[in-house]
Amino acid sequence: MKIAFLLLLVASPFLFAHAVAPPPQGLDGLLANGNFEESPKPSKLNGTLLLGKHALPKWTIHGPVEYVSGGPQPGGMFFAVPHGVHAVRLGNEAYISQNVTVKPGSVYALTFSATRTCAQDEVLQVRVPPLSGDLPLQTLYSSDGGDTYAWAFTATSTVAEVTFHNTGVQEDPACGPLLDAVAIKELVPPKPTKANLVKNGGFEEGPYVFKNENASHGVLLPPKQLDATSPLPGWIIESLKAVRYIDTAHFHVPFGLGAVELVAGRESAIAQVIRTAPGKYYNLTFVVGDARNDCHGSMMVEAFAAKGVLRVPFESTGKGKFKAATLKFQAISARTRLTFFSSFYHTKVVDSVSLCGPIIDQVRVYPVA
Numbered sequence: 525m526k527i528a529f530l531l532l533l534v535a536s537p538f539l540f541a542h543a544v545a546p547p548p549q550g551l552d553g554l555l556a557n558g559n560f561e562e563s564p565k566p567s568k569l570n571g572t573l574l575l576g577k578h579a580l581p582k583w584t585i586h587g588p589v590e591y592v593s594g595g596p597q598p599g600g601m602f603f604a605v606p607h608g609v610h611a612v613r614l615g616n617e618a619y620i621s622q623n624v625t626v627k628p629g630s631v632y633a634l635t636f637s638a639t640r641t642c643a644q645d646e647v648l649q650v651r652v653p654p655l656s657g658d659l660p661l662q663t664l665y666s667s668d669g670g671d672t673y674a675w676a677f678t679a680t681s682t683v684a685e686v687t688f689h690n691t692g693v694q695e696d697p698a699c700g701p702l703l704d705a706v707a708i709k710e711l712v713p714p715k716p717t718k719a720n721l722v723k724n725g726g727f728e729e730g731p732y733v734f735k736n737e738n739a740s741h742g743v744l745l746p747p748k749q750l751d752a753t754s755p756l757p758g759w760i761i762e763s764l765k766a767v768r769y770i771d772t773a774h775f776h777v778p779f780g781l782g783a784v785e786l787v788a789g790r791e792s793a794i795a796q797v798i799r800t801a802p803g804k805y806y807n808l809t810f811v812v813g814d815a816r817n818d819c820h821g822s823m824m825v826e827a828f829a830a831k832g833v834l835r836v837p838f839e840s841t842g843k844g845k846f847k848a849a850t851l852k853f854q855a856i857s858a859r860t861r862l863t864f865f866s867s868f869y870h871t872k873v874v875d876s877v878s879l880c881g882p883i884i885d886q887v888r889v890y891p892v893a
């Protein structure tokens with residue numbers, strides 16, 4: 525990753541604000557000036573307000589966009605900027621865009637750190653035409669701000685115009701989402717195998733995770749993601765709230781590189797539809813545990829497959845433990861939906877605000893006699 529980042533920096537003098545950015549080398553990394561650390565010229569700023577479409581290096585801007593530094597702000601607000609020092613704040617109806625070179629037909633996940641600045645409902649719209657997604661920033665998943673989200677799209681041409689848009693209008697023009705860093709990763713479409721009918725059952729394939737952080741927040745996967753363009757390949761994110769993708773560099777992951785933390789109780793589930801033969805029996809196996817992230821308590825994961833239901837209790841002491849579970853079910857059609865959610869809500873012991881929950885990993889379905 526460091527290499528990819530350096531290559532981007534080396535390439536950057538040849539780019540104009542409206543030019544096509546080179547694809548991040550090695551398929552993943554920050555967008556050009558993706559962490560906004562390349563500052564605008566002083567002549568392009570009035571206080572913190574950016575002046576003109578091309579004021580922000582490598583980006584095109586529309587509407588009132590502020591270039592801000594993390595920490596306490598005039599007027600009493602505090603901006604959390606975990607990735608570097610600088611961020612942009614999107615005022616009423618403002619947006620920023622960048623063109624990125626992509627491969628048509630490939631699926632890409634954008635990972636970005638975004639937070640609301642006021643208590644009002646703030647929505648950040650992410651767009652790569654023809655797709656767009658509205659991200660409600662109402663729920664703060666971490667107490668210290670700077671939640672990281674992922675959103676994915678399928679490239680329809682060689683250039684993807686990536687836009688972050690504050691579609692709302694607040695009475696206080698000092699409100700509006702703060703965007704701190706943006707990265708992209710090409711996702712490898714997972715395939716089911718004979719040994720496992722579940723795609724990406726070990727959560728090995730997922731969105732880009734920011735590095736160089738003292739404490740990662742993981743990556744929130746927003747609600748209502750369809751499997752075709754999910755930032756977690758193969759999986760559907762259902763319901764009202766996000767689930768969190770966690771990686772082994774920052775959390776305890778039972779197997780391999782990634783796992784999923786069910787942070788929003790019954791308000792969020794992950795699901796996958798698999799191919800099955802009606803009447804046949806299958807075993808669904810998975811592990812339930814904790815991410816060693818200060819999430820304690822009596823947990824329960826509920827798993828559903830056809831008419832089968834399994835409730836797996838797990839006592840978390842926040843030590844990164846896990847246990848295996850098996851559900852034998854009989855398929856009733858050619859497609860079987862697997863669904864997982866957490867029965868209860870949990871918050872971290874340290875602040876009793878940051879949402880957390882049980883993790884699941886190593887999901888497998890195979891036919892049994």
Ligand SMILES: *[C@@H]1O[C@H](CO)[C@@H](O)[C@H](O)[C@H]1NC(C)=O
Nearest residue numbers: 541542543584621622623685
């Ligand atoms: C992206 O490229 C298209 C086509 O060349 C152009 O119309 C658009 O203005 C570009 N957008 C940005 C943000 O540079």
Ligand SMILES: *[C@@H]1O[C@H](CO)[C@@H](O)[C@H](O)[C@H]1NC(C)=O
Nearest residue numbers: 567569570571572573574575
């Ligand atoms: C800078 O902002 C101030 C206060 O809003 C305004 O009076 C002034 O005209 C602005 N200057 C420029 C160059 O836009």
Ligand SMILES: *[C@@H]1O[C@H](CO)[C@@H](O)[C@H](O)[C@H]1NC(C)=O
Nearest residue numbers: 605606607608736737738739
């Ligand atoms: C990360 O940790 C180091 C060492 O404890 C500290 O100096 C640095 O300020 C921390 N960085 C952030 C962003 O908290």
Ligand SMILES: *[C@@H]1O[C@H](CO)[C@@H](O)[C@H](O)[C@H]1NC(C)=O
Nearest residue numbers: 806807850851852891892893
């Ligand atoms: C399927 O799971 C059941 C437990 O529910 C277990 O007894 C059985 O051995 C498993 N079958 C295979 C083939 O693993």
